[in-house]
Amino acid sequence: MSMVTGLKKLKNGIMRTYIDCMPCFIRQALEAVRHTTDDAAVHEAVVRRVMELAGKMDMGQSPPLIGQQIHRWVRDFSGQPDPYRKVKQRFNELALALYPELRERVNCADDPLETAVRLAIAANIIDFGVFGSMEPAKLHQTIDECLSANFDVAALEEFRQAVQLAERILYLADNAGEIVFDRLLIEQLPAEKVRVAVKGSPIINDATMTDADAVGLPSLVEVIDNGSDVPGTLLKSCSEHFRYIFENADLIIAKGQGNYETLSDADKPIYFLLQVKCPVIADHLERDIGQMMFHKSDVLTDKQFSVTENL
């Protein structure tokens, strides 16, 4: 039996929040406030208040929108506009230390695009919240597993073709640290066609322009911010400029759960690259927790079906 009963999408195309998400919101708020102070009384006050707030929230909203509200409140309460700044910096540095070796691996691979896609998903699998205390041997093992794990090769071929045909590719980044691995994939795409979007302002450990700068992305491709502090891509909270670029992209690469939760039913050609991290998403995608996902949006799936039918 599914762990999550009654899973349904919202009519406006985004995932609603499930009651299963509540413990995670509370844990995340605690994690965030711990980055701002060691004072246990403050931790307790924040968790108590977040439970009170979360208990009254409209669950018709998508999880990232609830996350936005909770983390805005934590930032206000703590007076720290970017609780994860040091964490993000550390993860960028850790990932940058691996970059030369991984780039060599991509360039020497039989299929550099496939290797780069796998590493970009691997980076979403490696939980950078755990990474700091992860042994180097264990980290390399995780990367090796992702490089050899089962993978949707047919989707990769379609993706390769879509990249060639596309004129305007939009790459939606997810977290700091992970963005170094995104760079490896971005280097395999035609630079002149690619724009990368990061968050408009700090939210959890999501990459902002500071992180894009730190890992040298702007020297390769155009980087924009989406004007929003939702941990995903909720178009109505994004800037007009971002929305214009989103609407005019003919291929979108979206990293991580937050982008999936906010764009899963968007009427656009999107490849979602993510790790399945929780039972709600696992149910939605009919996959297991921990699985690598190279998932196409409905628009792309429908196109594939019609091709098959015409054969």
Next chain:
Amino acid sequence: MSMVTGLKKLKNGIMRTYIDCMPCFIRQALEAVRHTTDDAAVHEAVVRRVMELAGKMDMGQSPPLIGQQIHRWVRDFSGQPDPYRKVKQRFNELALALYPELRERVNCADDPLETAVRLAIAANIIDFGVFGSMEPAKLHQTIDECLSANFDVAALEEFRQAVQLAERILYLADNAGEIVFDRLLIEQLPAEKVRVAVKGSPIINDATMTDADAVGLPSLVEVIDNGSDVPGTLLKSCSEHFRYIFENADLIIAKGQGNYETLSDADKPIYFLLQVKCPVIADHLERDIGQMMFHKSDVLTDKQFSVTENL
């Protein structure tokens, strides 16, 4: 850095609740109400209400005491006095199906007592909430791992001696299903000295007299109930009869986290057999999550030190 900051014991000897416990309480309440109804609106109502209640609770209480209050409320709200009845029954049946094979394994072992102790801890490691969907091969693998994992052999020898010297042994059971594995260990103890205690009334998946009967314990040893619905052993909530037996026992074997949380500083000779399941307990015991624990109470540890000093 420790995940749990400011970890301290209460002056009266039991562990206090940490803010990290809150997400778990909410998840447990959701799990409990899901066993009573498929109605998602009821699940949501319960979680919202539990967040409100938990947000106001006195965290100076031990986690099992907060668990007692939350699960009492869930039982009242759902009108079901034993939400886990079917689950407990299923896990007893699953474990009983393994019993003949495991008993053979104990009896054929070089050291039956060690094998039985390992299996009793293994049963606390095997999460019976996951067991139902666990492949038989995977289950056997978990048992094999516990049989060969690192283990405190010195503590086992002391335990063997303590069993021989003891006149009144009290075995505090933990969960249904697991109680079948406890039976394997109890069979290695001198039956005339042993009393087994189960919970006085239903609380989560903890074993009650119904479960002791289902797995045939009363035919081997005296089984009593502790008169309480705390998921642990909080003496002030137990019956006078149980407290008398507890006070007069000269060796106590306590299974699982709940008993550790409520008895960690009790002034009694206790062997705690448990799996480390959460960061709060991991910090308290200075161990890793998932580790097998064969842990002595302070009374026993102090005795060991004085013996060593006298050598």
